[in-house]
Amino acid sequence: METRISDLLGLIFRFPAPWILTGAGISTESGIPDFRSPGTGLWEKMDPMEFASVEGLRRNPRAFFTHGRETIDTILNAKPNTGHIVLGHLQQARLIGPIVTQNVDDLHRRGGAIHYYEVHGHFRTASCMSCRNQVPISEVVNQVDRDQIPPVCGYCGGILKPDVILFGDMMPADYQEASLLASRYQYIPKLMIVIGSSLTVSPVNYLPLEFNRIAIINNTPTPMDYKADLVLRQQIGQVMGALWDEILALNDGKAPEPLPYGFNFGHLIAYLDNEMRFLAGQKTRTTASKESLARHAGYIKADLEAAQSIIQAFPADDRQPLEKAMLQFYLAEIERMKKEFASWCSETGIEPNAEQSRFSKLLQDNFKDNVNAFLTYTDETEPLPDLVEHFAACAAGCFGFWSFSNRIMGQPLPPQEEWENFKKRANDHRVEQDLDQILKLFSL
Ligand SMILES: [Zn+2]
Structure with missing residues (x-):
């Protein structure tokens, strides 16, 4: 077990800020049943088309909402487990990148994650199927408990549907956002760690194909195991707990401070x-x-x-x-x-030519990728301010690292105007932090 954990940590160091994709397997240790596990999965016992489709909801709202009410209870009572909590720690320490989850249970957010995409929606809110008016989930719960089934919109009387994806629904904006962002990073080989997903649900199972390397932690085989650099078929909580212990051991027993921007x-x-x-x-x-x-x-x-x-x-x-x-x-x-x-x-028997390192060009391209990632977020009509600040800082860190590397390699420093242009754009998008401060990591 220990060597495999070291292998996992090695991959995380070697392919910095890997993306995480989680499925039902990470939440079973929180008491939320996996829909697809043979024998115990929810869908072994009931017909998904009845309880998890738009058609089923319209045909038999009583069955849909009675079952839905139980699911909401299960989810509200569930607590994040070691897997969620360690991912939260790792993300706050900037050791991992975004978390993409197929789960609707809110446990990543409650486990401390700050940057996640809920590609199958969540149970925090519900929306009117007619006018899109959004309400807290408690509105649905209260109506169902008063036997108002289906629960209805206060404005137009349309049916209130929890904001989770049912069969027959479009994928939520989170899915498009995650795919778009993943496609922004082209030059540095990137890793995705799949945790507790059988990788059988599309379109999410295509996401790992955006990545150069894959690691998989899941208790059953997946269709992508053959492509993976590492497959761990163990309990997720156990693996993540051991991983965090190893990080603590490397940091003299203390939880690490976030890695500085530009530590690339x-x-x-x-x-x-x-x-x-x-x-x-x-x-x-x-x-x-x-x-x-x-x-x-x-x-x-x-x-x-x-x-x-x-x-x-x-x-x-x-x-x-x-x-x-x-x-x-x-x-x-x-x-x-x-x-x-x-x-x-x-x-x-090949004698290598005398060549110059390609790093200057690589780090320039990586800086541009990061500026584009930052601009992805400023394009949104309602950008998440924390993420905008984070992406601006990442881009600034890339510039600092590029400058430092060129200086060490004895190559010309990056053009100052690239830095000024970036700062101007950051300023246009109301980035508040002092970006010059980030470059100080590299002042010799
Ligand atoms: Zn409405």
């Missing part, structure tokens, strides 16, 4: 890890000519050297123990990849 050393490792995987695949192929392989290997050689210098140059003395441990991990990863690289060269 893992991006270099993610990129190199992907490049090394590409190179390994070239052994058996004959299509790539020796010349182009020698050039490609030359870039990787230069990138490995550059990554090592950049990480070693970072003034880490005052950083928290977790960050120091991460930097040590990255240096060890570079050593591992250098060895692999050397044996690849001797096996193939």
Whole structure:
């Protein structure tokens, strides 16, 4: 078990801020039944078309709302378990990115998550099926308890339906938002960790395809196991609890402070890890000519050297123990990849060209991706202020890291006007924090 937890933590370090996709499996430990588990799943006992479809609601509202009332009770009484709580901690520490959940139980929010997408909706509110008027779920509960079935809208008398997705419904805006945001990041290889989902419900099961790497924690096999870098078939609470213990151990027993914006050393490792995987695949192929392989290997050689210098140059003395441990991990990863690289060269007999590292271009592209992610949120008519601030800070961190890396590599500093343009846009969108402050992490 321990080695597998270390493998999971290694993936999280190597592919920074991985996205999380959760399904019913994470909430069964909170007493919420999984719809699809053989033998115990809710749908083994009842017909989903009756209790979970728009058609069923219209045909037999009494059956729908009587069952729905029980579900609401189960959910309101459920408490977040270790899985939810650890994800909340990890997100607040900026060790993971957004959480996409298929669950409607509100347990990520209640478990401390701050950035999540509820792609199947939630039970906090209900909306009128005729005029879209939205009310708190208590309105539905009160009416049902007074035997007002179906519960109706105070404005127009239309049926009030909880804001969860039923068969026959459109996907909520959260789904489009999550897919759009995931597609914004193109240059740094990215990881999705699937937790407690059987990956059989579309369209959500397509989301992992946006990611270069997948890890899966689920107690039954999924159709994507064959693509995954890591599959853990264990209790989710147990895995997440052990993962958090390992993080605490690396941080002298203390819960970590959020990683500073721009602490992006893992991006270099993610990129190199992907490049090394590409190179390994070239052994058996004959299509790539020796010349182009020698050039490609030359870039990787230069990138490995550059990554090592950049990480070693970072003034880490005052950083928290977790960050120091991460930097040590990255240096060890570079050593591992250098060895692999050397044996690849001797096996193939290819002599790498002398090339310059591609990191400057990569980090520039990554800065642009992050500015675009930030602009995704400012495009919304009702942006979530916290997320706008967060994405602006991420983009600023990317600029800082890019500048720092170029300085260490002896390459020209990023154009100051790129920074000024970004700050102007942030200002136009009423970003309040001091973005220049974020660059101070890298002042030598
Ligand atoms: Zn209405």
